[in-house]
Amino acid sequence: xxxxxxxxxxxxxxxxxxxxxxxxxxxxxxxxxxxxxxxxxxxxxxxxxxxxxxxxxxxxxxxxxxxxxxxxxxxxxxxxxxxxxxxxxxxxxxxxxxxxxxxxxxxxxxxxxxxxxxxxxxxxxxxxxxxxxxxxxxxxxxxxxxxxxxxxxxxxxxxxxxxxxxxxxxxxxxxxxxxxxxxxxxxxxxxxxxxxxxxxxxxxxxxxxxxxxxxxxxxxxxxxxxxxxxxxxxxxxxxxxxxxxxxxxxxxxxxxxxxxxxxxxxxxxxxxxxxxx
Amino acid sequence: xxxxxxxxxxxxxxxxxxxxxxxxxxxxxxxxxxxxxxxxxxxxxxxxxxxxxxxxxxxxxxxxxxxxxxxxxxxxxxxxxxxxxxxxxxxxxxxxxxxxxxxxxxxxxxxxxxxxxxxxxxxxxxxxxxxxxxxxxxxxxxxxxxxxxxxxxxxxxxxxxxxxxxxxxxxxxxxxxxxxxxxxxxxxxxxxxxxxxxxxxxxxxxxxxxxxxxxxxxxxxxxxxxxxxxxxxxxxxxxxxxxxxxxxxxxxxxxxxxxxxxxxxxxxxxxxxxxxxxxxxxxx
Numbered sequence: 001x002x003x004x005x006x007x008x009x010x011x012x013x014x015x016x017x018x019x020x021x022x023x024x025x026x027x028x029x030x031x032x033x034x035x036x037x038x039x040x041x042x043x044x045x046x047x048x049x050x051x052x053x054x055x056x057x058x059x060x061x062x063x064x065x066x067x068x069x070x071x072x073x074x075x076x077x078x079x080x081x082x083x084x085x086x087x088x089x090x091x092x093x094x095x096x097x098x099x100x101x102x103x104x105x106x107x108x109x110x111x112x113x114x115x116x117x118x119x120x121x122x123x124x125x126x127x128x129x130x131x132x133x134x135x136x137x138x139x140x141x142x143x144x145x146x147x148x149x150x151x152x153x154x155x156x157x158x159x160x161x162x163x164x165x166x167x168x169x170x171x172x173x174x175x176x177x178x179x180x181x182x183x184x185x186x187x188x189x190x191x192x193x194x195x196x197x198x199x200x201x202x203x204x205x206x207x208x209x210x211x212x213x214x215x216x217x218x219x220x221x222x223x224x225x226x227x228x229x230x231x232x233x234x235x236x237x238x239x240x241x242x243x244x245x246x247x248x249x250x251x252x253x254x255x256x257x258x259x260x261x262x263x264x265x266x267x268x269x270x271x272x273x274x275x276x277x
Numbered sequence: 278x279x280x281x282x283x284x285x286x287x288x289x290x291x292x293x294x295x296x297x298x299x300x301x302x303x304x305x306x307x308x309x310x311x312x313x314x315x316x317x318x319x320x321x322x323x324x325x326x327x328x329x330x331x332x333x334x335x336x337x338x339x340x341x342x343x344x345x346x347x348x349x350x351x352x353x354x355x356x357x358x359x360x361x362x363x364x365x366x367x368x369x370x371x372x373x374x375x376x377x378x379x380x381x382x383x384x385x386x387x388x389x390x391x392x393x394x395x396x397x398x399x400x401x402x403x404x405x406x407x408x409x410x411x412x413x414x415x416x417x418x419x420x421x422x423x424x425x426x427x428x429x430x431x432x433x434x435x436x437x438x439x440x441x442x443x444x445x446x447x448x449x450x451x452x453x454x455x456x457x458x459x460x461x462x463x464x465x466x467x468x469x470x471x472x473x474x475x476x477x478x479x480x481x482x483x484x485x486x487x488x489x490x491x492x493x494x495x496x497x498x499x500x501x502x503x504x505x506x507x508x509x510x511x512x513x514x515x516x517x518x519x520x521x522x523x524x525x526x527x528x529x530x531x532x533x534x535x536x537x538x539x540x541x542x543x544x545x546x547x548x549x550x551x552x553x554x555x556x557x558x559x560x561x
Contacts, residue, residue, distance in 0.1 A: 041454050042424040087452055088370070142319035168452050169369075171319045171480045172522040198454045237454035242525045242547075249551035254558065267532055274537040274558055 003064075004160060004192045005029040005052060010061030012051060021047040023215040024061070031159075034186060034193040036203040036223075039212035040237035045196045048212070049162055052194075053082055066159060080109065083153030085146070085166040093137040098129065098148050101137050105156045123155040124148075126188075127181060143174025150181065154189075161185075163195040167202065179205060200233070200241050204262070211236045227260040278344035278363065278442050278474060280307040280330055285339035287325055287498075299325040301498040302339070307491075312466065312475045314485040314506070317495030317520070323478045326495065327445045330476070331364040332357050343443075362391045365441030369448045371432030372425065380406070380423075380431050381416040387439045398438070405434035410460055426457040433461070443474040450481070462488055486510070486524040486545035496520045510545050526550040 007027045013020040022044050029035055039045050050056045051063060054075040062069050065078045095101030102120045111119070124130040127147040132140065137148055146166060153161060163182065167175040183205065186193050195206060203209050209226045211219035213236060219226060227233070227241050230248075234240070240248075243263045247256055254273045261269065287300040300322050307313050307330075315323045328334040329341050332348050341348040346360050368374065377383040384405055385398035393401070406416055409430040415423070420431055429449070436444065446465065450458040466488055469475045479485060485492055485506055492509040494502040501520055502512055515521040523531075527543040530550055534540055538557055544550040 041426040041457060165452055169448075172482075174319060198452075200455075234456055237456060239455040242529070245547050246526075246529065246550060249547055250554060253555045263529065263532070267529075270533060270554060270558075271536050 002031045003028045004031040004033075004066055006064040007048075007052075008062045008064070010051060010058045010063060012047060012056065012059050014047075019215075020059075021215050022051065022058075025216060026061075027210060027217060027220075029192060029194065032186070032190055032192055033208060034195065034206040036206040036209045037194060037196045037212060038198065038203065038209060038236060038238050043212040043237065044215040045212055046164065047215070049084070049164055049194075049196060052162070053084060054079055080156060081158055082160045082162060083156060083158035084162045084164060085149055085153055087165040088169055090138075090145070093145070093148075096136065097134050098137055098140075099124070099133045101148060102152045102155050105152050109156060119155050120151075123151040126154055126185065127151045141174065142170045143177045146170060146174065146178050147181065150178070154185070158191070160192045160194065163193065163197070165196055165198070167197075168199070198237055200227075200239050203238075204241070211238075224260050279309045279342075280443070280474075280476075281342040282306075282326075282329070283340050283342070285329060285336045285341060287329070287334060288337045298498045299334075300329075300336075303498075303500045305493055305500050305503060307474070307476060307493075310469065310472055310474055311490040312469045312477070312488055313491040313493060314489035315476065315478045315493045315495060316480070316482070316485060317501075321495040322498040323495050324447055325498070326493075327366070327447065327476060327478060330443070330445060331361050331366055333366075358391060362439050363441050364443045364445065365436040365439060366445045367433055367436050367447065367449050369451060371436075371449070372420075372428035375420040375428060375432055375435075378419055379416065380418055380420050383420050383431060384416075384435045384438050387435050391439055393439075401438040401440075402434070405438045406431075408437060409434045409464060426453050429453065429457075429461070433464075437468070441473070443476065444468060445476045445478075447478045448480065449477070450479075450484075482510075482522055482524040483526075483546075486526070494520060506545055507542065511542050 007025060010022055010025050011020050012022040037045050051058055054070055066081055068074055068078060070078045093101055094104050099120050102123055103116055106116045106119060124133060127150050129147050129151060137145060167178050170178060182193060185191055197203060203223055206223065209221065209223050210217055227244060230240060230244060243261055243266045247261055247266055250256065254270065256269050282303050282305045285300055285303045286298060289299050315326060317323050325334060329336060330343060332352060335348060335352055336350055338350060343360060343364065375383050377386060381402045384402040388398040388401050389395065402416060403413060406413055411427060411430055420428055450461050453461065462484055465475050489506055492504060492506050493500060494509060494515060502509055502515055510523055510527055524545045526547055526549065527545050530540045530543050544553050
């Protein structure tokens with residue numbers, strides 16, 4: 001599989017800090033993959049994001065994005081390939097209207113006006129927000145704001161989207177809308193999704209989970225194997241999946257297969273044990 | 278303190294009769310020393326509602342009674358200090374309100390602002406930092422050197438340091454990891470058992486099921502339901518009208534009831550769910 005991001009032996013220590021926030025970390029992220037990065041508050045998730053986006057520079061090691069090792073000269077070019085959606089949509093708005101806001105990133109890249117209008121419209125269409133074009137972003141709901149923020153990111157046509165806890169402030173409906181949108185965009189636009197999250201249910205959408213602890217990768221596996229860690233997951237800032245918690249509470253009465261069961265598998269097994277009674 | 282809303286309407290644009298209302302004729306009773314959750318979609322009026330309790334917002338019409346204090350459209354901004362001392366408010370991302378150069382000074386700011394001596398404020402800071410689960414050694418650190426979860430605790434300690442009788446929490450755990458979230462939620466539950474009234478705005482229905490005594494459901498600026506978590510999550514009308522999302526255990530029970538199982542009342546916690554599944558399987 002082709003790597004869109006390749007991190008090799010990266011270390012980073014914040015100024016005025018003694019311990020490194022990221023320690024000799026290596027990680028390959030494949031093209032078009034949906035990767036979850038999890039870990040406790042303070043495990044290095046946000047630092048890693050900043051390193052990938054070139055907001056801070058590694059003390060040692062290299063980061064390669066789409067085949068190019070990033071350095072001071074090419075960082076702007078590399079950054080155009082990456083779009084970040086942050087946690088709090090309120091902190092991301094600069095424009096007086098939705099369309100101004102979506103245009104902001106393109107203006108920064110010096111895109112000519114007629115092309116910009118077209119691309120803003122396309123981006124708003126992708127997130128199904130074209131009818132809100134002339135509205136003040138502050139008048140929108142949380143989920144709508146986050147969709148506008150995503151349109152702003154999409155307009156710049158990134159290959160990689162980093163979601164930095166971008167659904168944690170949303171109500172359940174807003175969260176669902178955003179996640180459905182990301183799912184669709186990944187397939188239609190062939191994007192790579194990196195999702196930083198504490199939400200175990202959200203990690204079920206991804207193909208791979210990387211667990212960070214103290215600035216290092218401590219686990220790197222498919223979701224099912226990570227969920228098999230059971231109660232140990234809380235050491236890494238995750239909850240046990242809901243279906244695992246229910247399964248544990250039933251095992252003294254109902255015979256269930258070993259290991260992680262998703263919700264459907266659990267329901268099937270509970271039905272089976274009922275029909276046998 | 279009992280908090281009573283009587284026919285409270287709030288318009289963000291009082292001069293525009295067509296503007297949408299922040300609150301639309303809300304009457305509700307928030308019970309003394311209970312843990313009350315306020316739920317509803319983004320924009321449903323939850324934050325607008327609680328901002329009336331310490332008069333950060335004033336009603337366009339109607340009254341709010343907080344203990345022996347009455348807030349009306351004519352309430353002026355003088356003499357609000359006793360009210361605000363009694364009603365502590367923790368906003369979303371409270372860490373953005375930290376500004377002093379040490380954690381100690383930050384926690385001391387609230388009490389001193391309400392006229393407590395420096396000495397007593399210092400004592401309060403030492404008590405509160407332990408209460409929120411941080412070591413006293415953090416008092417001398419800069420709040421900006423702390424992790425997000427630690428900063429949040431310091432901000433909560435600052436609110437608690439004025440010893441409010443009522444604590445209002447506006448999504449206090451957003452962005453915390455699950456372990457941090459549980460610690461903070463347990464802290465609030467403890468404060469309630471020590472006699473405080475706790476009001477929590479949240480989108481997390483499992484927290485509502487696990488911690489709240491009472492629930493208020495808001496929709497388009499109106500109060501559409503109130504009751505215990507069990508009553509509210511079994512309110513068929515709210516579910517039909519899409520004004521409510523359910524805790525995970527209730528959703529699981531709904532799926533399970535497609536075959537063999539039947540739930541007269543949807544269970545809302547994992548332990549209720551598991552007890553009920555076992556009861557039905559054992560056929561008693």
